[in-house]
Amino acid sequence: MDKPVKIVFMGTPEFAVPYLRSLTADKYFEVKAVITQPDKPAGRKQIITPPPVKIVAQENNLLILQPEKLKDNEEFLLKLKEIKPDLLVVVAYGQIIPRSILALAKLGNINVHPSLLPKYRGASPIQNAILNNEKSTGLTIMLMDEKMDHGPILAQQEIALNGTENNESLHQKMSDKKSTDFLIETIKKFIAGEIKPQPQDDDKATYCKLIKKEEAKIDWQKPVEIISAQIRAFYPWPVAWTTLNSKRAKIFPPVKITGGTDEPGKISAQDDKLIVAGQDKMLEILELQIEGKNKVKAKDFILGNHISGQYFK
């Protein structure tokens, strides 16, 4: 390659940041523009906050575009055309990308999706792989077409799960050095013509929707494996919760599954340990937070509250 490959990068959350960093660090590429979601109000005070990708793009003095919408946005489309990108790389952008934009890049449009497609197409592949207690999941690098997570696959990398991962740790794992290297190597091989894109088997496709907060309420009538999966899948957002004396109690990972049974939801403080019964076994909680209070370790919680024999509902 005599000239660097001109890339337009689209991405928004923390997950996309390592990918952007690795692309900007590689001389083979030149990131001509970063497209990310507009700054949005966040937190209790609703302070306008830039997305993580924007912050990193600013640090690297990259051109940043934050269109409200992509569809029928002539002004935005013109700017992209001026750039004449060779490649569009999309990592967790957060919006459907219309055909008019997919038509721009000369070499193609590449997407990183954190599941082994065609399984878990859609918005929350990592959470759902954990929720369903999958034995493994992975990363897929694919070419985009106009259907969601539907395009032909360039390469996949499997990641084994052992039942202790939470949403945050898996996100980190899927954007670590190995993962970003995987993207870069795949792009290079693809441009060199060494990869033949493989169409997905649509019959095997499964879909996952955006996580809703209601799904994070714990039902103690369920088996503890399911409750444990919920607690891990919903950390750090929206965080699995239950109630104690009509107050909301967030339950944080990790939790330990232990033997024995009791009435579902019943709490017992055994020494320093906070044990709650599920449908079939017991769950040891290590960290929790009552509304209005800070997060505390189970041991500290037991000391200040005599709760043995009460129920989570």
Next chain:
RNA sequence: CGCGGGGUAGAGCAGUAGCAGCUCGCCAGGCCCAUAACCUGGAGGUCGUGGGUGCGAAUCCCACCUCCGCAA
């Protein structure tokens, strides 16, 4: 002006006008083959900050700082 709950010993909490407490931890000593067990004693607090009311304020009033739950 979105709604709401907190800030008290190193930790977690109780105390809502009248001597600042509980559990754990910590220090010293005792018991014991021994211990995270048990017994005895001890240290450790400007009760978030500033002002106000009262004979008297952790407690009531006002302002501010700060942490957090909901909502978005």
